[in-house]
Amino acid sequence: MEIKKQTGLRGTLTVPGDKSISHRAVMFGALAKGTTKISHFLEGADCLSTISCFRKMGIEIEHTKEGILVRGKGLHGLISPTETLDVGNSGTTTRLISGILAGQDFSSRLDGDDSIRTRPMNRIITPLTLMGADITSQKGNGCAPLMIHGKNLHAIHYDSPVASAQVKSCVLLAGMYGDGITSVTEPFLSRNHTEIMLNYFGAEITSENTTASIKPEPVLEAREITVPGDISSAAYFIAAGLLTPDSEILLKNVGINPTRAGILKICRAMGADLTLLNEKHDGEPTADLLIRTSSLKGTVIEGADIPTLIDEIPMLAVMAAFAEGTTVIRDAQELKVKESDRIAVMVDNLKRMGADIEGTDDGMIIHGGKPLHGAVIDSHLDHRIAMSFAVAGTICEGTMDIRGGECVNISYPDFYKDLYSFV
Numbered sequence: 001m002e003i004k005k006q007t008g009l010r011g012t013l014t015v016p017g018d019k020s021i022s023h024r025a026v027m028f029g030a031l032a033k034g035t036t037k038i039s040h041f042l043e044g045a046d047c048l049s050t051i052s053c054f055r056k057m058g059i060e061i062e063h064t065k066e067g068i069l070v071r072g073k074g075l076h077g078l079i080s081p082t083e084t085l086d087v088g089n090s091g092t093t094t095r096l097i098s099g100i101l102a103g104q105d106f107s108s109r110l111d112g113d114d115s116i117r118t119r120p121m122n123r124i125i126t127p128l129t130l131m132g133a134d135i136t137s138q139k140g141n142g143c144a145p146l147m148i149h150g151k152n153l154h155a156i157h158y159d160s161p162v163a164s165a166q167v168k169s170c171v172l173l174a175g176m177y178g179d180g181i182t183s184v185t186e187p188f189l190s191r192n193h194t195e196i197m198l199n200y201f202g203a204e205i206t207s208e209n210t211t212a213s214i215k216p217e218p219v220l221e222a223r224e225i226t227v228p229g230d231i232s233s234a235a236y237f238i239a240a241g242l243l244t245p246d247s248e249i250l251l252k253n254v255g256i257n258p259t260r261a262g263i264l265k266i267c268r269a270m271g272a273d274l275t276l277l278n279e280k281h282d283g284e285p286t287a288d289l290l291i292r293t294s295s296l297k298g299t300v301i302e303g304a305d306i307p308t309l310i311d312e313i314p315m316l317a318v319m320a321a322f323a324e325g326t327t328v329i330r331d332a333q334e335l336k337v338k339e340s341d342r343i344a345v346m347v348d349n350l351k352r353m354g355a356d357i358e359g360t361d362d363g364m365i366i367h368g369g370k371p372l373h374g375a376v377i378d379s380h381l382d383h384r385i386a387m388s389f390a391v392a393g394t395i396c397e398g399t400m401d402i403r404g405g406e407c408v409n410i411s412y413p414d415f416y417k418d419l420y421s422f423v
């Protein structure tokens with residue numbers, strides 16, 4: 001995929017639906033009674049993996065012009081799959097569905113692509129086993145393929161060592177099949193889409209600081225869901241608008257849930273001209289984002305902010321390379337266990353562009369403002385790496401050649417079309 005420099009980005013864009021929320025809408029819709037309608041669903045490969053898994057467990061899911069219809073069968077309505085559930089490239093599918101499968105009265109096997117087979121699953125195997133689940137990594141390496149034999153589960157309180165919404169959600173979903181109140185405490189608050197949406201479907205979930213608790217055996221009722229625009233996808237256009245001279249971009253209806261919107265805070269700290277318009281605070285909060293060209297300066301990204309922007313760090317690292325001064329990213333060791341090792345891959349690729357960057361154990365140090373040029377970039381088939389360097393390619397001199405650039409289909413199938421949609 002070859003990317004060339006652009007100037008003067010002007011226009012309006014509606015980014016695709018939020019990936020985290022789209023996954024959850026299908027999963028919870030499948031476990032609810034009645035037909036759930038999901039509009040602005042993300043038709044990316046990861047969310048299609050979630051659909052395919054639930055279809056294999058007897059759930060009818062229909063794509064219509066108005067959105068996705070999920071004909072749910074209730075908490076105990078799934079049927080035993082006759083083949084392996086293919087989770088594709090999706091960590092969210094793997095970890096959330098495992099929580100559901102642990103409490104079923106059937107066995108199932110989960111497997112996915114080469115990347116998913118390297119993602120750590122002990123982080124869910126440990127708490128699920130404490131709940132009485134029978135879940136094993138078939139190769140004994142703590143990764144997929146996973147074999148799950150459904151069991152009666154016990155309620156637990158789990159002190160999670162990582163701030164991970166996938167771990168938290170896995171335990172809360174298993175907790176629906178438990179024998180009492182299940183709760184999870186995490187070191188920092190991670191995205192709370194599961195808590196918000198399960199409550200909307202009728203579950204009783206309470207949240208206090210970094211602890212979320214769920215009552216077992218909720219009766220989930222079908223709902224209508226409009227998925228907000230994905231702030232993780234908006235991130236690429238926020239960066240493009242800020243860094244491309246003479247730009248003004250309006251991004252419509254983007255999710256700004258505070259547990260997800262850390263990029264907005266960091267952009268402001270970097271000196272971004274970014275205005276929120278038309279804010280709505282009903283369920284998942286949304287706003288239109290108005291972005292104008294800005295001169296950016298370095299900042300520090302750390303601590304409780306990290307889970308609120310974890311998937312945006314590749315894009316923020318590129319922004320930091322274009323900004324004046326030094327940016328320090330720390331407490332972000334989770335980047336090493338995403339679709340690629342996002343610390344190593346960002347450092348390698350930014351160096352190829354001429355950036356002054358060093359990797360650390362838990363982040364990166366970037367001395368911005370060096371002249372950057374196009375390069376051959378290895379995406380490692382990681383969608384966030386491909387999109388971050390595509391944006392970099394629209395700003396720097398020379399041609400950017402992104403190897404494996406088609407992997408954007410994981411979370412943003414029309415990404416390149418949208419990137420070239422501004423005149």
Ligand SMILES: O=C(O)C1=C[C@@H](OP(=O)(O)O)[C@@H](O)[C@H](O)C1
Binds near residue numbers: 021167169191
């Ligand atoms: O719950 C979710 O939908 C997600 C949680 C995050 O992962 P972790 O839970 O591993 O931090 C994030 O990186 C991922 O893209 C989606």
Ligand SMILES: C=C(OP(=O)(O)O)C(=O)O
Binds near residue numbers: 046089090093384411
């Ligand atoms: C890490 C990501 O997704 P997942 O964990 O669902 O594969 C991501 O989309 O950046």
